[in-house]
Amino acid sequence: MRIIEQEVSTILRPTNINLAPFVINPYQGCELGCCFCYAQFSKVAKKQVDDWGDYVKVKINALDVLAKELDQIKPESVLIGSITECFQPIERKYNITKKILELLNYRKIPFTIMSRSSLIVEHINLLSQGNCKSIYFTVNVLPDILSKEFNMNAPNFAKGLEVVKKLQDEGINIIAYFCPVLPWISDIEQIVSSVKGIARKAEFEIINFYMAKHKLMEAAIEKYYPEYSLNYQKLLNDAGFLDASFKKIETDILAEAGNSFERLKVHVHEFKQYFRNKY
Secondary structure: OEEEEEOOOOOEEEOOOOOOOEEEOOEEEOOOOOOOOHHHHOHHHHOOOOOOOOEEEEEOOHHHHHHHHHHHHOOOOEEEOOOOOOOOOOHHHHOHHHHHHHHHHHHOOOEEEEEOOHHHHHHHHHHOOOOEEEEEEEEEOOOHHHHHHOOOOOOOHHHHHHHHHHHHHOOOOEEEEEEEEOOOOOOHHHHHHHHOOOOOEEEEEEOOOOOOOHHHHHHHHHHHOHHHHHHHHHHHHOHHHHHHHHHHHHHHHHHHHOOOOOEEEEEOOOOOOOOOOOO
8 A cells, every 4th residue: 555645736626426516535545445436437546557445645735725725615515535535544644534524513514425434433523513414324235255355445234334323323314325236146135124223314326337347346256156257247248238137126126125214216327337326
């Protein structure tokens, strides 16, 4: 892991993600290194010589820059962590996200967070001050054997549910975001039954192969799920097959989980589509 300290000229950027008009990314790159993360294909990440998951750039002057920008822009709300994990392990050393949350609370600026790190629970005191609009917390639904094969550092399914419950028990508006759902492999019934009584709001995202390191995924599926290997190869090359397969999963999720949550959404990507989730 290569840690790179850098100074930035701006930290508050406009975003098309419909969770807030502006986004803050305290870091660039991510220690969790999920092979299916859309952020690895962002314009900034593509310019990096290091592989995704092998580097983190720390925006060491982020707080000072943000303070000056907030004097000028005064946003209605902000999104934190659209292309990086804001609570990745390096945060314990630099506290960039912590300082940003303190500033947003002081300025009384509402914020939404996207995260999949269990370290978020260490910041409950900052998340409970009335300015956190919502947290989209990604719960890893990959089988443990695939998580290990992909060398992921994200918490497993059980730990993810533990984080969701702890944040929800604190009265924080949390959306359990189950991702990535894998055709023929993810056990929708088991996922839904495990989360009943824990999360009130849920969203499911079916894997986007166009954004994943699909050669790594293909090899792992061929190794551990050889009966589905040809199907996965076909998903990458046959738009009709992908559409039909994903529609089947969407239908199964809605049928299984439709009455289990106050709010439920399913995100389905089209063939070779980049990223158009609507939150």
